[in-house]
Amino acid sequence: MSKxxxxxxxxxxxxxxxxxxxxxxxxxxxxxxxAVGPTENSDISRMTIVLNLEGHVLEQVMAQLYKLVNVIAxxxxxxxxxxxxxxxxxxxxxxxxxxxxxxxxxxxxxxxxDEEDGVLTIEATGESEIIAAxxxxxxxxxxxxxxQSGLVALERGRAALSDxxxxxxxxxxxxxxxxxxxxxxx
Amino acid sequence: MSAHGQEMTxxxxxxxxxxxxxxxxxxxxPGGAILPAYDPIFDSSIRHILVRHEQGAGHAATGYAQVxxxxxxxxxxxxxGATNLVTALADAQMDSVPIVAITGQVPSNAIGTDAFxxxxxxxxxxxITKHNYLITDPADIPRAIAEAFHIAGTGRPGPVxxxxxxxxxxxxxxxxxxxxxxLAGYKPQVEPDAQAIRDAAALISQSKKPxxxxxxxxxxxxxxxxxxxLAEIVGAPVVTTLMARGAFPDSHQLHLGMPGMHGSVAxxxxxxxxDLLITLGARFDDRVTGKLSxxxxxxxxxxxxxxxxxxxxxxxxxxxxxxxxxxxxxxLIPAVQTEFKKSKPDLTEWWRQMGSLRETYPVGYTHPExxxxxxxxxxxxxxxxxxxxxxYVAGVGQHQMWASQFVKFEKPRTWLNSGxxxxxxxxxxxxxxAKVGAPDTTVWAIDGDGCFQxxxxxxVTCALNNIPIKxxxxxxxxxxxxxxxxxxxxxxxxxxxxxxxxRIPDFVKLADAMGxxxxxxxxxxxxxxxxxxxxxxxxxxxxVDFSVFRDAMVWPMVAAGTSNDDIMIARDLAPDWxxxxx
Numbered sequence: 001m002s003k004x005x006x007x008x009x010x011x012x013x014x015x016x017x018x019x020x021x022x023x024x025x026x027x028x029x030x031x032x033x034x035a036v037g038p039t040e041n042s043d044i045s046r047m048t049i050v051l052n053l054e055g056h057v058l059e060q061v062m063a064q065l066y067k068l069v070n071v072i073a074x075x076x077x078x079x080x081x082x083x084x085x086x087x088x089x090x091x092x093x094x095x096x097x098x099x100x101x102x103x104x105x106x107x108x109x110x111x112x113x114d115e116e117d118g119v120l121t122i123e124a125t126g127e128s129e130i131i132a133a134x135x136x137x138x139x140x141x142x143x144x145x146x147x148q149s150g151l152v153a154l155e156r157g158r159a160a161l162s163d164x165x166x167x168x169x170x171x172x173x174x175x176x177x178x179x180x181x182x183x184x185x186x
Numbered sequence: 187m188s189a190h191g192q193e194m195t196x197x198x199x200x201x202x203x204x205x206x207x208x209x210x211x212x213x214x215x216p217g218g219a220i221l222p223a224y225d226p227i228f229d230s231s232i233r234h235i236l237v238r239h240e241q242g243a244g245h246a247a248t249g250y251a252q253v254x255x256x257x258x259x260x261x262x263x264x265x266x267g268a269t270n271l272v273t274a275l276a277d278a279q280m281d282s283v284p285i286v287a288i289t290g291q292v293p294s295n296a297i298g299t300d301a302f303x304x305x306x307x308x309x310x311x312x313x314i315t316k317h318n319y320l321i322t323d324p325a326d327i328p329r330a331i332a333e334a335f336h337i338a339g340t341g342r343p344g345p346v347x348x349x350x351x352x353x354x355x356x357x358x359x360x361x362x363x364x365x366x367x368x369l370a371g372y373k374p375q376v377e378p379d380a381q382a383i384r385d386a387a388a389l390i391s392q393s394k395k396p397x398x399x400x401x402x403x404x405x406x407x408x409x410x411x412x413x414x415x416l417a418e419i420v421g422a423p424v425v426t427t428l429m430a431r432g433a434f435p436d437s438h439q440l441h442l443g444m445p446g447m448h449g450s451v452a453x454x455x456x457x458x459x460x461d462l463l464i465t466l467g468a469r470f471d472d473r474v475t476g477k478l479s480x481x482x483x484x485x486x487x488x489x490x491x492x493x494x495x496x497x498x499x500x501x502x503x504x505x506x507x508x509x510x511x512x513x514x515x516x517x518l519i520p521a522v523q524t525e526f527k528k529s530k531p532d533l534t535e536w537w538r539q540m541g542s543l544r545e546t547y548p549v550g551y552t553h554p555e556x557x558x559x560x561x562x563x564x565x566x567x568x569x570x571x572x573x574x575x576x577x578y579v580a581g582v583g584q585h586q587m588w589a590s591q592f593v594k595f596e597k598p599r600t601w602l603n604s605g606x607x608x609x610x611x612x613x614x615x616x617x618x619x620a621k622v623g624a625p626d627t628t629v630w631a632i633d634g635d636g637c638f639q640x641x642x643x644x645x646v647t648c649a650l651n652n653i654p655i656k657x658x659x660x661x662x663x664x665x666x667x668x669x670x671x672x673x674x675x676x677x678x679x680x681x682x683x684x685x686x687x688x689r690i691p692d693f694v695k696l697a698d699a700m701g702x703x704x705x706x707x708x709x710x711x712x713x714x715x716x717x718x719x720x721x722x723x724x725x726x727x728x729x730v731d732f733s734v735f736r737d738a739m740v741w742p743m744v745a746a747g748t749s750n751d752d753i754m755i756a757r758d759l760a761p762d763w764x765x766x767x768x
Contacts, residue, residue: 022313063497066495069337069371
């Protein structure tokens with residue numbers, strides 16, 4: 001089992017999410033999470049895909065993904081060089097333990113965004129491990145309901161995937177696009 | 187372009203766009219949603235051939251494309267018209283054939299309402315097309331058509347579907363055909379990387395047992411001349427896959443035949459024992475490799491392909507060369523010559539081994555003891571009499587394998603078959619498309635009695651449209667390949683493989699009813715005369731019912747899932763490896 005996070009720039013066209021999902025289904029690649037949203041460019045959407053690869057090679061997955069005409073650029077997002085975040089909304093009904101929960105919330109740098117009928121709704125943003133740890137810490141107080149976003153990731157510093165699109169550089173091959181080891185390679 | 191900037195309906199804009207894309211013929215059937223397009227088609231310079239089933243339109247477009255190297259076009263209405271194209275699209279996707287399919291869609295305000303004849307054909311065909319479109323605005327039609335032809339015909343070719351809502355065809359628009367296509371996410375690499383070429387040349391010069399593993403990409407890239415040049419410089423054995431038959435002449439001294447499940451002993455063994463596979467436009471298909479973990483275990487791999495996703499998909503490549511094969515081989519030739527000045531490998535011993543296998547185990551057959559006609563003999567005689575300039579189109583099954591083994595191919599684009607998808611029923615409509623693309627060439631469909639009964643209605647289309655193809659039905663009254671597997675792996679329990687087609691239907695009467703000449707042959711001594719008679723009829727399609735030996739089997743064979751090392755030359759009979767020094 002090996003986990004990889006991919007950032008994928010796609011044309012903001014109808015059906016593009018279905019194309020990506022269809023490819024993953026057809027080739028039996030396992031997705032842990034997929035988050036998609038708009039970017040600074042209204043023509044381009046960005047997907048962050050967390051893959052759980054068993055028996056598949058990352059380069060092969062990236063090459064297959066890149067064959068989709070609407071896929072503009074792909075890059076792996078290694079944890080060392082990128083910022084990775086998930087969002088959690090969770091409802092807890094702590095009863096007498098309200099103060100304990102509140103201190104927990106503070107410790108995890110999360111916040112209570114709603115309190116109604118003795119139910120606290122807590123919002124947390126963080127790396128997957130932090131979110132998981134918060135959930136474990138809250139579990140003894142009873143998790144009434146929770147929702148988690150897929151992971152999103154962005155490279156640190158000046159590096160930007162959008163600078164590496166074909167149109168941005170007028171480059172004729174994907175082979176040349178990658179300037180880091182983790183980029184797609186032939 | 188005189189129509190440029192004119193006001194017209196979306197339908198007229200579609201037809202003008204197809205004309206601008208250089209389309210000269212399309213195969214299709216009208217229906218409700220596509221009906222607006224058929225009005226301007228009536229006045230267009232594009233020849234529209236009215237087929238009898240949309241699957242036939244799709245395979246005809248494929249046949250046309252395979253023969254001409256141009257992009258084939260088929261057109262159908264929404265719903266069932268579109269879903270009938272699905273098999274042909276999947277077929278074209280697997281064999282990398284450039285076709286564009288135009289489908290009508292229900293009006294945009296009805297999409298999603300389960301309207302009459304509505305099917306989400308864009309969704310349906312997503313995994314079986316190179317790309318597809320759903321167009322609801324007439325202004326988008328010319329761009330979509332231009333992009334569709336660009337995508338279908340460049341890079342690794344493939345099918346592209348353009349689904350157009352009926353109201354987009356009916357509304358007025360200004361016709362503007364784009365002259366320049368920019369796709370942010372699509373730019374196939376044509377020129378190979380110079381370092382990869384040098385690495386490949388170095389591997390070739392170090393190899394003692396090289397083999398050219400040649401796939402259909404050579405034909406698609408029109409690189410057969412360059413291949414010949416490179417092969418003769420290197421002097422290594424050449425094997426041509428099912429999709430590459432004709433890419434290298436069968437008569438050439440370097441050719442060992444076809445590898446794979448029903449390949450020649452020499453071709454299969456050359457790959458197995460090689461120390462370097464020079465892989466050109468081939469994809470390590472399971473029908474070639476057999477059990478992958480035992481395939482060519484001592485070989486390094488040079489993998490040259492235009493599709494980066496083929497690299498390492500099934501087999502690790504020591505050197506990957508991405509690009510158009512014509513450009514790759516042109517670059518490889520001087521690089522190899524430079525290396526050979528330093529050291530040229532001595533292939534004498536390698537050739538002694540492979541030459542011996544080729545001599546000892548030619549692909550052959552025996553005439554049936556019961557006096558019935560040998561199917562292999564029929565196919566061999568068609569090849570000998572019709573010659574290497576003819577085009578041969580096969581269905582799928584035993585007759586397909588025999589055709590690939592016993593037709594002598596000398597030229598590219600003379601062999602059409604459904605290699606990847608294995609589509610029974612491919613032959614008749616694909617032959618129709620081939621004949622339309624090459625009207626002055628003799629086109630033989632070598633078909634099985636099972637395949638023929640899937641798509642023969644297109645003979646009506648052929649008869650009415652002056653498309654005089656010739657069909658040889660290799661009639662063993664069975665789903666022959668399935669029966670062969672039942673013989674080998676199911677103790678001869680012939681569950682549902684007997685078609686009884688020597689009794690029903692009467693293929694001669696059927697041919698006659700469809701406006702074709704119908705001939706019958708059930709004696710070995712008549713085979714030549716009947717083929718010659720079929721060759722003499724050129725004003726209508728000809729169907730010859732060759733009644734052949736039912737129990738003939740395709741040999742050699744590597745059983746599915748087993749190692750190429752376990753190739754059988756006849757039932758329970760392996761080559762005599764002990765007498766071969768390998």
